Amino acid sequence: MSISNFQEDLFQPSLTEEDDATGFHEPWSPWALVMLSFFFSLASGGTLLAINFNRLGMRRWFYPALALVILVTLGTCGFLFWATTHGLIAPKNRGSASTFRMVTRACHVAIAIGMASMQRRRFRLHQFSGLQTGKLWIPAILASVGSIVANLAVVFVLAVMARVSPSP
């Protein structure tokens, strides 16, 4: 870019609707929600990340994000069911279970990081505007407890399935 072009660019408007510091409702730190996704699966952190789109005033992303979280969570359960019934994951084989856990965790964290990256700019703007950040403790605890209950339910179903199905 030449110097004159650069000077001309200085006089061109650059801001869009997303640059207005309006529509914030005490958003949470997206990175804290990625941490939550790491420890308590995408069902907890991802749901709060979807809600955080609303809190950051990015309403049009709320439903797509929520749909993605639901799809990935169901997909993970579905894959776990399929892999268990096809003998790829044996509940008594710690190695295969651990590999599955790590791979799903990596996928969940990658998706959460993607969602957090979309929120990074708005959250930065929120911080630079000196506005109040939302308190995360209670929603995080609720989401984590919900996620643990859901995971225990899945484990219970799988344990029942493993007991019902004949061992190879």
Place this chain on the structure above:
Amino acid sequence: MEDWQTLTKPGVGEILQKSIHLIEIGQYDLAERELRTALAAEPQMSDLHVHLGWVLFQKKQKNEAEEECKVALGLDPDNGSAMHLLGMLCEDTGRHREAEQHYLNALRIDPEEPRYYFAYGVLMQKTGHLDKAEGLLRRCLELDPDEGRAHGVLAAVLSEKQKVSETHGSGERSVSLDPDQTGSHFLLGLTYWRSGHPFKARRHLREALRIDPTNSDIEEWFRIADMSTRWLYLPMYFWTLLVNRLPGKQFAVWGAFMVVLFLMRGLNAPEAAAKPLVLGYLLLVIYTWLITPVAHFWIKLRPPR
């Protein structure tokens, strides 16, 4: 503020001069009274409305300030100062697109006015358009090399763009131009902290706190910088700086660790080779989790001086 010299009524010029001085020393109530007296004598003078708008803005009476700007622009549509102030008012209430339009209008009227470049540059920095912010602030400094605040904000922009070598130069220049300004020391402290110089950061933040002891933001950042200089926390500080530059931050480290473990497992590496790696990672995780509360406890035992 050009047309005050062409005042028709005697005494209004003196009142305006007096009110400018009162604004400079922060006596806004007195300045408002003086300006209203002057406006009673010269209601058609656009700049008087801008000055009154500025005083009202400082007194947080933003709606009234905006009204004064509009009156000023009604009297003189090419009043750059009124557009500048209107931009600041819009920015203050989060209407950044509107603020940008006002700054651009002001710049079209007077493209040689450094204040307008500075205000627009600050807006661009705030909204994360760092390249444009850098260009505007550099232009501001071309027009007025002694504008200390522009050096300070430019240092913050360069720090965020990780242009470390240039960052410190701009920040130090800002402090040398405005040694008694809280903002100069605060911004330089932040840029030093972000670029791996916690001791220098602490010194400048302490200086900022000395100038303005009631500012809670500065106090908070001074505590952070002070914690970063404690020898127990120092490794964590440099680790955080390093990790924050990675895409995915600490998860990138976790991912790399998992990939190495899987590769070792796939290559049937001996268990003795994996053990130090796992132990090292475990120690790192324990250290990074525990060090912040430990450092806080230590600060309670030995508070910063």
